[in-house]
Amino acid sequence: MTDQTMTIRQMCEDFNVTPRTLRFYEAKELLFPVREGQKRLYGKRDRARLKLILRGKRFGFSLEEIRQLLDLYYMDDGQETQLRETYALAQKHLADMESQRAELDDAIAELKAQMDWGAARLAQLEPKRAAS
Amino acid sequence: MTDQTMTIRQMCEDFNVTPRTLRFYEAKELLFPVREGQKRLYGKRDRARLKLILRGKRFGFSLEEIRQLLDLYYMDDGQETQLRETYALAQKHLADMESQRAELDDAIAELKAQMDWGAARLAQLEPKRAAS
DNA sequence: CGTTACGTTTACGTTCGCGTCAAGTGTTAG
């Protein structure tokens, strides 16, 4: 574990996932840990990617969608065509995320309204400490 | 299809789902269409519930979680204990959704930054119309 | 009266995202 690399265990603890999950992501070509002998070593790049993977999952993206998006974050060279495609893909995802944000705001507002209504009913059901 | 009820087909078209999906939700006790003979008839209540179901799905909630949450939106009577439990559950979901919103904002900001960087590289790669 | 259209139930199949053994390969501690 020279440099800033870490073993699979450390990764699991840091990100609260299982080894199975990390190997699964590797099989799906989402992560590319270096091999030292037979062991996997995860570097800074892998940690950044994993962070994005887990975030993407929270937003309901599939691992395959995430895999394609990850390319956007790691294009140092990249041909122009590739760059354009990835850029277009990112635009779609951005639009998706923003509409998702709008929906989420609506849902939050509705849920709050419902909860206010529920709170009112609870207060009405229990007027014990009304004279405090 | 008297009153304001609709058949399974109309529901499918309105909400862009398959009949299989609606029957599946019914089997999971998320929807309760009335029966006219052997056919299902979906009313206003079912449409409202389906809307909430699909919304919940977009935010990564499982059907089982959604089923429990739906009770909050349809409690006309409800015992106090039940009401309290549902209220507590709703609080957790609200917290979850708000943290999700925060994450989403971050992700959107990051993605935008990446896209700006990508746009700059694209402009640099193609300075054809530089003298316009 | 046939067939076309829409509905039904039953039941097995599929994809995703891992969990869970099973069995093998180093590497270190005693």
Next chain:
DNA sequence: CTAACACTTGACGCGAACGTAAACGTAACG
């Protein structure tokens, strides 16, 4: 040397959320 431990690669299993095919009901249309 051996036992323990960490890591590895299969391979099968599993729950969620449907898809899909088979077989049947029934109502209307020509």
